[in-house]
Amino acid sequence: MLLHLVKKDILIAKKYVWIMMVVAIAIPLFFMVRAPDLLGVSAFLTSVVFTELMLFQSVSMAELKYPKAAALLCAAPISRSAIVLARYIFLIFIFAYCYVTYSLMAWIMAPIEHLTLIHVLTVLLISTILISVYTPIQYKYGYEKTKYFFSILIVATPFVLPAIIKSNMLSQFDGFFTLPESIQYLTLIAAIMISNCISIYASIRIYSNKELL
Amino acid sequence: MSNIVEISGLNKNYGNFELRDIHFSLPEDCITGFIGINGAGKTTTIRTMLGLAHQDSGQIKIFGKDIKKHGRELKNRIGIVLDEGCFYDELTMAEMKSIIAPAYSRWNEKDYKNNMDRFSLHSNQQISTLSKGMRMKFALTLALSHQADLLIMDEPTSGLDPLIRIEMLEILLDYMKQGGKGVFFSTHITSDLDKVADMLILINQGEILFEEDKDVLMDSHRVVKGKGHHLNDENRELFLTIQETHFGFTGITNQLAQVQASLREDIIIERPTIEDIMLAYVRGGKHHVIASS
Numbered sequence: 001m002l003l004h005l006v007k008k009d010i011l012i013a014k015k016y017v018w019i020m021m022v023v024a025i026a027i028p029l030f031f032m033v034r035a036p037d038l039l040g041v042s043a044f045l046t047s048v049v050f051t052e053l054m055l056f057q058s059v060s061m062a063e064l065k066y067p068k069a070a071a072l073l074c075a076a077p078i079s080r081s082a083i084v085l086a087r088y089i090f091l092i093f094i095f096a097y098c099y100v101t102y103s104l105m106a107w108i109m110a111p112i113e114h115l116t117l118i119h120v121l122t123v124l125l126i127s128t129i130l131i132s133v134y135t136p137i138q139y140k141y142g143y144e145k146t147k148y149f150f151s152i153l154i155v156a157t158p159f160v161l162p163a164i165i166k167s168n169m170l171s172q173f174d175g176f177f178t179l180p181e182s183i184q185y186l187t188l189i190a191a192i193m194i195s196n197c198i199s200i201y202a203s204i205r206i207y208s209n210k211e212l213l
Numbered sequence: 214m215s216n217i218v219e220i221s222g223l224n225k226n227y228g229n230f231e232l233r234d235i236h237f238s239l240p241e242d243c244i245t246g247f248i249g250i251n252g253a254g255k256t257t258t259i260r261t262m263l264g265l266a267h268q269d270s271g272q273i274k275i276f277g278k279d280i281k282k283h284g285r286e287l288k289n290r291i292g293i294v295l296d297e298g299c300f301y302d303e304l305t306m307a308e309m310k311s312i313i314a315p316a317y318s319r320w321n322e323k324d325y326k327n328n329m330d331r332f333s334l335h336s337n338q339q340i341s342t343l344s345k346g347m348r349m350k351f352a353l354t355l356a357l358s359h360q361a362d363l364l365i366m367d368e369p370t371s372g373l374d375p376l377i378r379i380e381m382l383e384i385l386l387d388y389m390k391q392g393g394k395g396v397f398f399s400t401h402i403t404s405d406l407d408k409v410a411d412m413l414i415l416i417n418q419g420e421i422l423f424e425e426d427k428d429v430l431m432d433s434h435r436v437v438k439g440k441g442h443h444l445n446d447e448n449r450e451l452f453l454t455i456q457e458t459h460f461g462f463t464g465i466t467n468q469l470a471q472v473q474a475s476l477r478e479d480i481i482i483e484r485p486t487i488e489d490i491m492l493a494y495v496r497g498g499k500h501h502v503i504a505s506s
Contacts, residue, residue, distance in 0.1 A: 074263075
């Protein structure tokens with residue numbers, strides 16, 4: 001059932017899915033041409049955050065446009081928690097797509113750096129934290145009230161993320177990267193799982209208490 | 214005859230509107246019309262029954278089980294037809310079906326295809342291009358394709374032309390022929406219920422005013438017309454509502470024998486429509502004097 005609900009999210013955003021599939025490829029290419037020194041984690045992170053947030057917004061916009069469709073789903077034997085969970089799975093699919101396309105590009109085009117597992121997990125953690133904060137807020141306040149804040153976030157992402165990476169802000173995590181690799185992996189995986197679990201729990205609680213039209 | 218649905222002590226407060234102590238039951242093998250004017254609480258009641266709105270108190274039992282505890286199992290046995298706009302318009306009917314169908318354990322693809330053919334619907338047509346009648350037929354197709362034991366329909370005939378409305382009512386009668394089923398059908402177009410309903414429930418301002426067998430209700434109420442000067446304070450009390458003009462009065466009563474005894478001459482007695490009865494109860498005791506020109 002969950003996969004059908006993921007399919008629902010893809011279908012209702014289908015107009016934008018194709019565009020964002022191209023954008024996810026275009027962002028690393030853009031970095032390659034305009035900012036080759038930021039290729040690698042920065043390009044991948046920008047591609048993931050941008051694609052995830054844009055598609056998330058597209059799905060939310062469609063749900064806002066047809067609020068009674070959600071009521072029809074909830075009147076069917078579909079639990080609200082399944083609907084929420086499917087949204088998170090949808091976002092994981094987007095991440096996987098971004099990773100696959102980026103890796104293919106790195107394989108085909110020499111200037112594009114290959115990603116290490118630690119890079120992939122770091123990007124997954126950052127995108128998970130963003131989505132983990134955003135999703136419950138959107139379930140609580142709806143698309144209309146949150147769209148401006150996250151529009152700013154989406155527009156700022158391509159500029160802010162490289163700037164953060166270039167700055168010394170990340171140097172405070174140097175200690176973490178001196179730990180044995182296995183500890184780094186486990187810590188990142190644990191942080192991703194905890195972040196997702198807390199966010200999913202909060203979103204399910206909020207959506208389950210919501211009155212549907 | 215057992216009850217498919219039993220609702221007791223249902224309360225839901227929105228601040229500016231509330232459902233107050235709703236009690237009713239839906240018997241098996243009956244089409245029950247849920248009537249009331251716009252804003253009476255029909256949709257809120259249905260939404261609360263389906264768990265789309267959360268009840269403040271009360272109990273909703275469907276097939277003898279509490280909907281709160283057995284929601285998924287019970288919803289699997291319920292076919293839903295909500296009012297217009299309950300689909301994602303940009304999808305095709307096939308895509309919409311592919312989202313809904315996996316939720317039902319008893320989904321029957323053959324029934325779905327038969328219903329689509331019966332209604333001349335084409336799976337690959339985009340929902341946004343469907344007329345209101347076709348959307349309703351598609352909603353009904355989905356509701357009838359998973360062997361539902363209870364159909365809950367919220368204003369299904371609203372805004373439909375008479376031909377489609379009649380077609381839809383015929384489908385409901387066909388559905389009932391299977392036996393062991395039930396239909397709960399909210400509407401403010403009471404003429405539809407004249408044709409198909411077995412039971413009627415009237416809601417007004419969030420309260421149930423009556424729950425009655427349609428034939429009993431129709432037999433126990435009469436429209437009485439007569440000269441205004443025959444009316445006095447005592448016999449006015451025998452009417453649910455009276456409209457008076459300079460030429461006479463028209464009233465609805467459920468105490469015909471007393472009215473006949475009181476107004477012995479010059480009265481015309483007619484059989485009311487469901488709408489007459491509904492409006493009489495909604496106006497409840499209000500006395501209308503219409504100035505004649």
